[in-house]
Amino acid sequence: DTGVSQNPRHKITKRGQNVTFRCDPISEHNRLYWYRQTLGQGPEFLTYFQNEAQLEKSRLLSDRFSAERPKGSFSTLEIQRTEQGDSAMYLCASSHQEGSYTFGSGTRLTVV
Amino acid sequence: AQTVTQSQPEMSVQEAETVTLSCTYDTSESDYYLFWYKQPPSRQMILVIRQEAYKQQNATENRFSVNFQKAAKSFSLKISDSQLGDAAMYFCGGTGGTSYGKLTFGQGTILTVHP
Numbered sequence: 001d002t003g004v005s006q007n008p009r010h011k012i013t014k015r016g017q018n019v020t021f022r023c024d025p026i027s028e029h030n031r032l033y034w035y036r037q038t039l040g041q042g043p044e045f046l047t048y049f050q051n052e053a054q055l056e057k058s059r060l061l062s063d064r065f066s067a068e069r070p071k072g073s074f075s076t077l078e079i080q081r082t083e084q085g086d087s088a089m090y091l092c093a094s095s096h097q098e099g100s101y102t103f104g105s106g107t108r109l110t111v112v
Numbered sequence: 113a114q115t116v117t118q119s120q121p122e123m124s125v126q127e128a129e130t131v132t133l134s135c136t137y138d139t140s141e142s143d144y145y146l147f148w149y150k151q152p153p154s155r156q157m158i159l160v161i162r163q164e165a166y167k168q169q170n171a172t173e174n175r176f177s178v179n180f181q182k183a184a185k186s187f188s189l190k191i192s193d194s195q196l197g198d199a200a201m202y203f204c205g206g207t208g209g210t211s212y213g214k215l216t217f218g219q220g221t222i223l224t225v226h227p
Contacts, residue, residue, distance in 0.1 A: 033214060042116075042203050042217030043157070056214065089155060098213030099145040099164065103157035 004104035006092050012110045013082055020078045021107045025094030029102070032075050034067060035091040036060065037106070043091050049075060082111045113137040113144065113206030118218035125194045126226050132179075133189040133221050135204030142166075144208025146180065147215070148189045152200040163187065165208070191223075199225045 005024040013019050025032050030051050035043035046065070048056040051072035061067075064083075069075040079086055092104045115138045125131035137146065148160040163171045163180050170178050175195075179188045187206075191198055205217040 031213065035215075040220070042205070042220050043215075045214045045216070048214055091157065093157075093215075095213065098207055099162065101147075101159070101215065103149075105154070105156045108155070 004092055004094050004102050006090075006104035006107050008107055009105065010108045010110075012112060015084060015111055016081055018078065018080045019082055019109060020076050021090055021109075023075045023077070023092030023094075023104060024073075025075070025092070026096075026102055027073075029094035029096045030072065031095040031097075032069055033093045033095070033101070034075070034077050035093065037089040037091055038087075046077075046090075079109075082109075084111045087111045113139045113146070113208055113216045116204055116206055116216050116218040118204050118221050120221045121219070122222045122224070124224040124226060125191070127194055127196060129194055130190060130192045131194055131223065133191075133202055133204075133223070135187045135189070135218055137185050137187060137204070137206050139185070139206065139208045141208035144206055146178075146187045146206045147204070148176070148178070148187075149203045149205060149217075150198075150200045151203060151220075157203070160202070161189065194225050196225050196227060199223055 032049040034046040037043040049069040064080045067077045089106045091106045093101045095101045117136045144165045146163045150158045161173045175192045201220045203217045205215045
């Protein structure tokens, strides 16, 4: 197992386009988290999955954002009608219990 | 943690010296975890050290140790014998106060190590 994998590493998109990111967690981890990190700031929680169930969503997650985790394995985060303010690093983390988290390398989104 | 505050935007240290990074937090929970993560320019969040709130003893990991003051809700990181490779952004984070073990992070401290 090579840890948490995120793809793509970088994404440049035009304003108004839709983008989708993927996170492959560590296989035995049933918890999966998405965070957003803007330059010079700490990561901010977006959403949480336990297996395939999305159990918590931040108010940061507007209706243009949607996340899924079909079958409790990989997860996708989609942003529709991207805006320049969506430019950020999107981090995924997985865990099998509270207190132990593994982060991916993130997907850096630039909206032009 | 419901909120985490790092009051030092930047810190610097000479190689081989010791530096302490500060962190305070707020939570209504009695059981939670506190963390220090390192984020180098490669952007991968790397766990430096973890503290379980119910443990009185301060966590240590080689050159890294914490001063955990539960009553004061303070959680500082001490880096001894600083190395050039320690240069990075350091984030303090914690669980508790919310459900599902999600982490709340502080704003970060940029650590510069001078040779």
